[in-house]
Amino acid sequence: MSCFSCLSPRRKEVRRIQIDTGSRCSSYAGSGKGKVNSKSSVDGSIRESEGKVKGGNSPNTSGARSFPFRELIIAARGFREKIGEGGFGKVYKGRLETDQVVAIKQLNLDGQQGFQEFIVEVLMLSLLHHPNLVTLIGYCTDGDQRLLVYEYMPMGSLADHLFDIGPEKEPLSWNTRIKIALGAARGLEYLHCKANPPVIYRDLKSANILLDSDFHPKLSDFGLAKLGPVGDNTHVSTRVMGTDGYCAPEYIISGKLTLNSDIYCFGVVLLELITGRRALDSRRKPGEQNLVDWSRQFLKDKKLFVNLVDPDLQGRYPSRYLNHAIDITAMCLQEKQNLRPPIGDIVMALEYLASQSDSPDVLHNPPPRISSRLDNIVLSHKPNARMSFNSV
Numbered sequence: 001m002s003c004f005s006c007l008s009p010r011r012k013e014v015r016r017i018q019i020d021t022g023s024r025c026s027s028y029a030g031s032g033k034g035k036v037n038s039k040s041s042v043d044g045s046i047r048e049s050e051g052k053v054k055g056g057n058s059p060n061t062s063g064a065r066s067f068p069f070r071e072l073i074i075a076a077r078g079f080r081e082k083i084g085e086g087g088f089g090k091v092y093k094g095r096l097e098t099d100q101v102v103a104i105k106q107l108n109l110d111g112q113q114g115f116q117e118f119i120v121e122v123l124m125l126s127l128l129h130h131p132n133l134v135t136l137i138g139y140c141t142d143g144d145q146r147l148l149v150y151e152y153m154p155m156g157s158l159a160d161h162l163f164d165i166g167p168e169k170e171p172l173s174w175n176t177r178i179k180i181a182l183g184a185a186r187g188l189e190y191l192h193c194k195a196n197p198p199v200i201y202r203d204l205k206s207a208n209i210l211l212d213s214d215f216h217p218k219l220s221d222f223g224l225a226k227l228g229p230v231g232d233n234t235h236v237s238t239r240v241m242g243t244d245g246y247c248a249p250e251y252i253i254s255g256k257l258t259l260n261s262d263i264y265c266f267g268v269v270l271l272e273l274i275t276g277r278r279a280l281d282s283r284r285k286p287g288e289q290n291l292v293d294w295s296r297q298f299l300k301d302k303k304l305f306v307n308l309v310d311p312d313l314q315g316r317y318p319s320r321y322l323n324h325a326i327d328i329t330a331m332c333l334q335e336k337q338n339l340r341p342p343i344g345d346i347v348m349a350l351e352y353l354a355s356q357s358d359s360p361d362v363l364h365n366p367p368p369r370i371s372s373r374l375d376n377i378v379l380s381h382k383p384n385a386r387m388s389f390n391s392v
Helices: 042-049 069-075 115-127 158-162 174-194 249-254 259-275 291-299 302-308 319-332 343-357
Strands: 082-085 089-095 101-107 136-140 147-151 209-211 217-219
Touching (some): 069 147, 115 136, 115 147, 158 259, 174 209, 174 259, 259 291
Antiparallel strands (some): 136 147
């Protein structure tokens, strides 16, 4: 099976990332093998990689600049306004001399992630550009300092709006949740189908989906990303890394990383969007702490789907399209990775759901019978179901 024209011919010797603007990826194929070159000089690594991005609407230069540490101290006002924290380190809000508001992430030298992840993040975001990927503005490597400068996303992460929201926050509507899911899927499609070799994100989770003022989502934090398998190779063998509750079971067991590993992660995010529950939550009673394990009892029967719905939605969702969304989720969470749908099919299915969610009366009136072609976008849930698309 091929990925239409989104991947170049198979070549084991590929050592660069190319960007292709071909047709949508609807099934997986090998594409090219490569490694991000980790040198002691970030500037040298970027110069070595620039110019190797070909085609597409992406610029062939990174646009990321090297900042002196002093300038970032001033921009972040002495690193006083912390807006986030993760395995990499703390994130601060800042304002550059150009008056641009930015997010500045400072590496914790004793933290979970190190210089290798820093290099990977700079290279990935210097070479890959898409409306659903966060923009890297620059970086700093003065002395022992390692900082990344991103565009500022004022609404924070998806996790901030799904879990433990206070009375001052409005719960995400059904329409907004589908919009966020679609944007995240488009970002993942770009990584899987436009980049050559394909990029396996490896850390897709609600905390890494950032939102702008219009709730437009962008994938962030690419320190764990890996270039995918090529030619006749089916996987990349690597140390198991990621976030508990999101990692695909076969990856945890074997360390074999594939594009399908990301699809499983995406299924967990969809489940979080539908349920409003965390992937892992130790505060819940036994049997409910792991979201995927808890949900499987309901995924087997459409009559039980309603038990999965976030109470914060207060019943304001279209039942039929909820069923379709849960169908997609269940397919992404198939334990056998070869039964999970490719990201191109997922994007097409979510585009259909988003188009229906945009209808002002969709929450109140029963939806019309969809066409036979769209019936094939989201199949009735069956254990071995695969998404398929018939041409018109």
